[in-house]
Amino acid sequence: MKIDFDNMRQMMVGPIPHMAAVGLDLISLDDSGAVAKVPNRPEFVGDPDTGVVHGGIVTVLLDSLSGMCIMPLMDEGTMMATLDLRIDYLKPAAPKKDIFAHAHCYKTTRNIAFTRAIAYQDNADDPIANATGSFMLTRAERPGSKKAGSKIGSKPA
Amino acid sequence: MSISEGISAARRSGDLQPLIEAVPYFRWLGLRVDREGDELITVMPFQDMLIGNPLLPALHGGTTGALLESAAMISLIGAMDTPRLPKIINITIEYLRPGGAADSYATGIVTKRGRRVANVRAQAWQKDRGKLFATASTHFLIT
Numbered sequence: 577m578k579i580d581f582d583n584m585r586q587m588m589v590g591p592i593p594h595m596a597a598v599g600l601d602l603i604s605l606d607d608s609g610a611v612a613k614v615p616n617r618p619e620f621v622g623d624p625d626t627g628v629v630h631g632g633i634v635t636v637l638l639d640s641l642s643g644m645c646i647m648p649l650m651d652e653g654t655m656m657a658t659l660d661l662r663i664d665y666l667k668p669a670a671p672k673k674d675i676f677a678h679a680h681c682y683k684t685t686r687n688i689a690f691t692r693a694i695a696y697q698d699n700a701d702d703p704i705a706n707a708t709g710s711f712m713l714t715r716a717e718r719p720g721s722k723k724a725g726s727k728i729g730s731k732p733a
Numbered sequence: 734m735s736i737s738e739g740i741s742a743a744r745r746s747g748d749l750q751p752l753i754e755a756v757p758y759f760r761w762l763g764l765r766v767d768r769e770g771d772e773l774i775t776v777m778p779f780q781d782m783l784i785g786n787p788l789l790p791a792l793h794g795g796t797t798g799a800l801l802e803s804a805a806m807i808s809l810i811g812a813m814d815t816p817r818l819p820k821i822i823n824i825t826i827e828y829l830r831p832g833g834a835a836d837s838y839a840t841g842i843v844t845k846r847g848r849r850v851a852n853v854r855a856q857a858w859q860k861d862r863g864k865l866f867a868t869a870s871t872h873f874l875i876t
Binding site (some may be wrong): 588592594595596597618619620621622623624625628629630632633636638639643657658659660661662665669677681 | 735737738755756757759760761762776783784785786787792793794795796798799800802803818820821822824825826827828832858872
């Protein structure tokens with residue numbers, strides 16, 4: 577499916593309350609993957625002694641982006657639901673810096689999509705977290721299917 | 734309040750709320766900790782800003798992950814006797830069904846506590862505890 581990037585970027589923030597709440601900004605999205613950013617904010621701190629961001633914010637970013645990176649590979653109307661997401665925290669995030677993530681879908685089957693993602697700050701070669709995900713796909717040509725999940729191309733969460 | 738003061742205060746009183754108050758992200762999510770017998774139940778009251786799919790509506794999967802990670806850590810702190818915050822090594826979140834627009838609850842079960850690493854499983858539910866909507870398996874560094 578061809579993604580209208582500007583449209584997708586607008587749909588990401590305003591209509592999806594939690595994306596808006598964390599200030600998630602989609603930077604790029606195409607067949608090769610997705611890049612997004614969450615800004616540094618004092619309310620995201622998980623350890624007040626060090627100022628390090630809570631893992632939950634990294635989870636939100638990696639979960640969102642791992643789902644979104646599948647969209648350009650699917651026909652319009654495909655629904656998906658996250659099966660699982662594993663996150664390895666490789667090192668603490670540096671305080672007071674934005675966090676970026678890059679995700680790509682490296683394999684799809686009829687029913688499942690598999691993704692990899694990293695979160696980083698200054699340098700994508702020195703990530704703070706690594707994620708692998710799997711997603712259940714419900715393709716549009718199966719009529720009458722109303723499985724829970726997000727409709728690819730319209731609701732990215 | 735520093736985090737170690739929060740943990741120490743929580744341990745003295747048996748009330749984990751000072752720990753919640755010490756962590757900005759927990760306050761932002763509106764988390765609360767209830768004690769039921771030996772169990773610590775982390776509560777994430779519903780707010781519109783937690784929604785990830787307005788059509789269903791359903792919680793954002795990331796907030797479910799954040800709740801599970803927080804509950805695992807809070808239950809682990811409750812089971813330990815050091816004032817230091819455990820550091821998460823990794824988490825595997827399994828999504829069983831969408832989380833609805835309702836209050837969410839989670840608790841952690843410490844399955845193994847070694848010298849340096851603790852294994853904690855976490856479960857999350859909404860109205861019916863018998864109907865989990867997500868589970869997680871986590872490792873924490875506890876030195």
